[in-house]
Amino acid sequence: MTALRTHFGGAGRQFSMLIALAALIAFFQIATGGKVLTPSNMMNLINGNSHVLILAIGMVMVIVVGHIDLSVGSVAAVVGIIVAIALRDWGIPWWAGLLLGLVVGALIGMWQGWWVAYIGIPGFITTLAGMMIFRGLNQYIGKSNSVPVPEEFQTMGAGYIPEFGPVTGFNNATLLLGIAAGAYVIWREVAKRRRAAKVGFAPDPLWVVGIRAGLLLAFIGYFTYLFATGRPGTSFPIPGVILVLLVVLYHTITQRTKLGRHVYAVGGNRAAASLSGVSTRRTYFFVMANMSVLAAFAGMMFIGRARASGPFDGTMWELDAIAAVFIGGAAVTGGIGTVTGSIIGGLVMATLNNGLQLMGVGSDMTQIIKGLVLLAAVAFDVYNKSQGKPSITGLLFRRRPRDDDSDSSGATAGGSGETGAMGADSDNATATSPAPVPEAEARQQPGLPGATQMSHSTPNAQKGN
Amino acid sequence: MSTSHHKLEMRQITKEFPGVKALDRVDLTVDAGEIHAICGENGAGKSTLMKVLSGVYPHGTYSGDIVLDGEVVEFKDLKASEHAGIVIIHQELALIPELSVMENIFLGNEVVSHGLIDWDRARSLTLELLAQVGLSVDPRVPIKNLGVGQQQLIEIAKALSKDVKLLILDEPTSALNEHDSHNLLELLRGLKAKGMTSIMISHKLNEIEAIADSVTIIRDGLTIERLAKTNGDLDEDCIIRGMVGRALDARYPPRDVKVGEVLFEVEDWTVEDANIPGRMLAKSSSFRVRAGEIVGFAGVMGAGRTELARSVFGRSFGTYRSGTTRLHGKEVKMTTVDSAIKHGLAYVPEDRKTLGLNLLDSIRTTIVSADLDRITPHVLLDEDMEYEAAESFRKSMRIKTPHVNRGVATLSGGNQQKVVLSKWMFTEPELLILDEPTRGIDVGAKYEIYGLINQMAAAGKAVVLISSELPELLGMCDRIYTVCEGRITGDVPRSEADQEMLMRLMTTTTSAA
Known part of the structure; x- marks a missing residue:
């Protein structure tokens, strides 16, 4: 949910996806006669997809940096079986099992990162090998059997926050979460205005703020209500809580830390990044290692939900995660993509699965439809870029100018200070360099005598708003 | 002289790009069976002219006539000009490293019988061609196993396979060592003896003097003059005068020069090419820069200025072999x-x-x-600091943009360069190395960039300015080093420097100075 929240005010592409997601939910809600937006279905949707969404968080970083990871499903499976056996046979407590799983994930990630970063094998190959190696390891270690996991793991994979406090008729924990989320939205708008004042930009007009915050608050309110009114004993599911925490963490890492900036820099232009002091090797290593840690986490959540670790856990997860990332606006060539966008992309896929299932569409048709959606989403992007146009919804949601320059106009690309600006949205991509003059041979203008005039007109493509 | 003696005539060729006239009524006359050289500074229009000739810029995109063997020709693409016997060998060789010698030679021109490639015949033809260029290698060897000199010869063999009548070589010796250069020039002489007409673009004036029968000098898209050996006026001095004979006007902002202590020194810096073992990009080069001083590096393309600078800058180019750097007298x-x-x-x-x-x-x-450390007070980047930094540079550097959130791709070349300069000013450097900072930038923006460079020097920074434009170096620098083939060949104070002298030092292949 944070995904949706933090990105109001973000890049155009994510808005298109957000609108598409809302439309999709509305469509299925009508088509199924109201079976989609029910507490139990929403809880199922989150429990059944959080592992893929967690993979998408790591995958977007891998794709932004210019690689791909095909091994995530196998890594999840091998970690799952190791943890399940350790819990069963060694009698270690659940938290030690969790820790063990993360350590194994980290080791696997370092192994893969080493090949990619220091030997120079493309991620595609390294992880294709990893996909086979770790699938085989899973079946070797588990002797191709299923191994059950204890209750605490099941809670982590599909549980609910325990009931507490006065009887309000709602689930108190969910209510608290909702209130916290709402408070954050309001605090963020206030902070943004304060910053605008401090840096000296004109703040967004109040009506824009009102609509934006209002929509978000209504949205949060509705889902809080939905999750708080499920059957007694249920709440916003624990996998959802974990997912939200991870999204916040990784959104912050990608947008607000050196490391995150380096990921985008290496993905956007490797040579320029290394001439700016970025170690491409270290960046590759971190991103690959991190992916396997997240895969380990996803694997453990999955065995919790499935109540056992099996020999075919995690098959095709890599493809779901990759699809989510690309639907969420990442570029195949690297450099572009956001954590929140990928989560939205993953939710689009999840909603499709869920809605089609509720409509009674078979898995054959579901797969065909999902494939077509993936193609259409990326084609939409490619077409817009080639046309030099942002998406329609991107246009609608583009921010008003808010700079203090009297001489300039034009809409600002990117978004709020917190999001977006790193991942070029369709706006940035529109403005390719202007002149086809070959630089080396472009003849110099014989000097304007005393060329003191500097006021060449603003070269930026001024787009009306 | 009647037209029939001319192998090629290009008459009044004018080629415009949006906003720029790259060629302005250029004339080029090449006699049959001669070696003709084209000289000019970087950006003078030589490559554009050759692209017009070879059909890269098809007929209709330029004005003027191309007359080949007395007939007006109109090429619509590269294929058409090759069909007419014109072959260009570019500075960056167009060979495919993984393919064998014979596969490369017949690429796109395969020896076919009954719809299949006849490798046996291809091989015997390759052997013949290799003999013509004086090369004895196995036709089945992959190109990547050959040296640059041999690859250059393979390119020529490839051209011969296409039944070339007019061979054009763009900077053929720039990547070659002295021995290979010598071989190549000998080969050209041999081909000439067999009646081949060649055009050679070169910066190496001593080579031109040695081999060319006539020279056309191009400057700022204009034909300056045509020198011929038969008239006795083809020598280095005449060529240099023609190439640089441009008056300096007030294109450079004035500045107060306040030069301080020596800030940065490089001693005996030697760098080897990371890909071609044995080829030295910098040969025990030494230089020093004082605080507040702007020091120029002059040299033709490929002379090793960029390689030297990048190698000093954290060894980001080539393989470091030897040398020391000192900051404020202390070795670092x-x-x-x-x-x-x-x-x-x-x-x-x-x-x-x-x-x-x-x-x-x-x-x-x-x-x-x-x-990024500068805006990371604790763990997270401080976005307020980031905004403030970006805003202050937008104002002080006069970056023309509605908002610093805009993508850099939306900016013009000059403003992009200001962003790059801002990026480096933000690191508060003591030594700024500027590599061709005004390339591809219009005149107005250039003047602004010059002003910014002067400001940096005035602020006590040491500035190294690498440029291919001699007037720029003479207009901006306090002292100028000349570089030729990885060696520093001169160290000239501005008061003593002029273009002809620099050009001579830049083209001194054997160590002088």
């Missing part, structure tokens, strides 16, 4: 770009788009990208 070792930045070095690369910028990035994030 900078083995990574990161450490170079930490020591107060900044390098603005020559190619903005491929080396200087991430074009997907915004102005705001680009400006702080070389020193």
Whole structure:
């Protein structure tokens, strides 16, 4: 949910996806006669997809940096079986099992990162090998059997926050979460205005703020209500809580830390990044290692939900995660993509699965439809870029100018200070360099005598708003 | 002289790009069976002229006539000009490293019988061609196993396979060592003896003097003059005068020169090519820069200026072999770009788009990208500090943009360069190395960039300015080093420097000075 929240005010592409997601939910809600937006279905949707969404968080970083990871499903499976056996046979407590799983994930990630970063094998190959190696390891270690996991793991994979406090008729924990989320939205708008004042930009007009915050608050309110009114004993599911925490963490890492900036820099232009002091090797290593840690986490959540670790856990997860990332606006060539966008992309896929299932569409048709959606989403992007146009919804949601320059106009690309600006949205991509003059041979203008005039007109493509 | 003696005539060729006249009524006359050289500074229009000739810019995109063997020809593409017997060998060789010698020679022109490639015949033909260029290698050897000199000969063999009548060589010896250069020139003489007409673009004036029968000099898209050996006026001095004979006007802002102590010294710096073992990019080069001083590096393309600079900048180019760097008299070792930045070095690369910028990035994030620590007070980047930094540079550098959140790709070349400069100023460097900072930038923006460079020097920074434009160096620098083939061949104070002298030092292949 944070995904949706933090990105109001973000890049155009994510808005298109957000609108598409809302439309999709509305469509299925009508088509199924109201079976989609029910507490139990929403809880199922989150429990059944959080592992893929967690993979998408790591995958977007891998794709932004210019690689791909095909091994995530196998890594999840091998970690799952190791943890399940350790819990069963060694009698270690659940938290030690969790820790063990993360350590194994980290080791696997370092192994893969080493090949990619220091030997120079493309991620595609390294992880294709990893996909086979770790699938085989899973079946070797588990002797191709299923191994059950204890209750605490099941809670982590599909549980609910325990009931507490006065009887309000709602689930108190969910209510608290909702209130916290709402408070954050309001605090963020206030902070943004304060910053605008401090840096000296004109703040967004109040009506824009009102609509934006209002929509978000209504949205949060509705889902809080939905999750708080499920059957007694249920709440916003624990996998959802974990997912939200991870999204916040990784959104912050990608947008607000050196490391995150380096990921985008290496993905956007490797040579320029290394001439700016970025170690491409270290960046590759971190991103690959991190992916396997997240895969380990996803694997453990999955065995919790499935109540056992099996020999075919995690098959095709890599493809779901990759699809989510690309639907969420990442570029195949690297450099572009956001954590929140990928989560939205993953939710689009999840909603499709869920809605089609509720409509009674078979898995054959579901797969065909999902494939077509993936193609259409990326084609939409490619077409817009080639046309030099942002998406329609991107246009609608583009921010008003808010700079203090009297001489300039034009809409600002990117978004709020917190999001977006790193991942070029369709706006940035529109403005390719202007002149086809070959630089080396472009003849110099014989000097304007005393060329003191500097006021060449603003070269930026001024787009009306 | 009647037209029939001319192998090629290009008459009144004019080629315009949006906003720029790259060629302005250029005439070129090449006699049959001669070696004709084209000279001019970088950006004078030589390559454009050759692209017009070879059909890369098809008929209709330029005005003027191309007359080949007395007949007006109109090429619609490269294939058409090759069909007429015109073959260009570019500076960057167009061979495919993984394919064998014979596969490369007959690529796109395969020896076919009954719909299948006849490799046996291809091989015997290859052997014949290799004999013509004096090369004895196995036709089945992959190109990547050959040296650059041999590859250059393979290119010529490839041209011969196409039944070439007019051979054009663009800087054929720029990547070659002395021995290979000599061989190549000998081969050209041999081909000439068999009646081949060649055009050679070269910066190496001694080679031109040695081999060319006539020379056309191009400057700023205009034909300046045509010199011929038969008239006795073909010598280096005449060529230099023709190439640089441009008056300096007030294109450079004035500045107060306040030169301080020696800030940065490089001693005996030697760098080897990372790909071609044995080829030295810098040969025990030494130079020093004082605080507040602007020091120029002059040299033709490929002379090793960029390689030297990048190697000093955290060894980001080539393989370091020997040499020391001293900052304020104290020896420092900078083995990574990161450490170079930490020591107060900044390098603005020559190619903005491929080396200087991430074009997907915004102005705001680009400006702080070389020193993120400065805006990271604790764990997280402080976005207020980032905004303030970006805004202050937008104002002080006069970056023309509605907002620092805009993508750098939306900016013009001059403003992109200001963003790159801002990015490096943000690291508060002591030594700024500027590699071709005004390339591809219009005149007005150039003047602004010059002003910014002067400001940096006035602020006590040491500035190294690498440029292919001699007037720029003479207009901006306090002292100029000349570089030729990886060696520093001269160290000239501005008061003593002029273009002809620099040009001579830049083309001195054997060590002088």
